[in-house]
Structures are given as C-alpha cells and as structure tokens.
Amino acid sequence: MTTTTITRVVDARGSYCPGPLMELIRAIREGAVGDVISVYSTDKGSKVDIPKWIEKAGHRLVALEDRDGYDEIVVEKLR
Template sequence: MSDVKTAPDGLVPAAVLDAKGLSCPMPLLRTKKEIGKIKAGDILQIDGTDPGSRNDIPGWCTRSGHVYLGEKEQSGYMSFYVQKG
C-alpha cells in the first residue's frame, strides 16, 4: 500500500495503548476511550495487530478532529500515532 503514512522518528507518546490481539472494532473503541485520558496536543501510541486499524484509525482521526501522525512496523505488530486535537 503506497498510501501508508509512516510516523516520523522521535515521537514521544504521552500514553501507550496495547491493542495487540484485539480485532475490529475493539482497537478503535479502546483508542477512543484512551484519547480521552490525555491532554490536547499529546500523542497516543496504539500498538495493534488488526490490519483493519490501518484504515480505521486514520479515518476516525479525520472525523473526530485528531491528527494521525502515521504508523511504524514493529516486530509482529504495528504502532499507530495519534495527536489529540
């Protein structure tokens, strides 16, 4: 997929959500809950294994006023980065 946005290096998340092993819609539901716990401008890192999150998280950010910073391939999972709007 050429439209995958790669997160920049050096991001420092305020919180990390472990959504590994969860399938749709749980990663997004947990993300919505967790983003409410951090301050505007802070970064939430979501670690997950559900391939649907590649579309779900950026789309949700667009609809809800948060900034999707991108993703990084890890060993066996993906990390997604969202800056709270």
C-alpha cells in the same frame, strides 16, 4: 520514526476490530489536548479504520509504522 514524545501507549495487540479503535477512543476521552497516543494493533482492519477515524474526529495522525508483527499508529489529540 517521529521525534514527538509519546505520552501514552495503548497496547491493543491481540484485540480484534473494533477493539483497537475503541481503546484509542477511551484514551482520547481520558487524555488532554496535546497528548500523543501510540496504539499497537495486530488487527489489519484497524490500520485502515483508525486513520479514518482520526481524520473525522479532527485529530492528527503522527505516524503509521509497520513493527515486528504489529502496527504502531501514533495520534496527537488536537481538541
């Protein structure tokens, strides 16, 4: 668990690749530096793709947690 305060939740459960990533990208575009976005995803590929994208895009992966039937990926917008 993280103590970071989540500023926005993107519930992409039920959405298939690349849905969760595209919804995260939308949230990043709309957000401000310092925002912490939590993505809920049931798509297995997104668990791999989203951290790769975060690294490439220069943001911070705060946490990647297995929840009950979905993954929670927490991202801090750094730029």
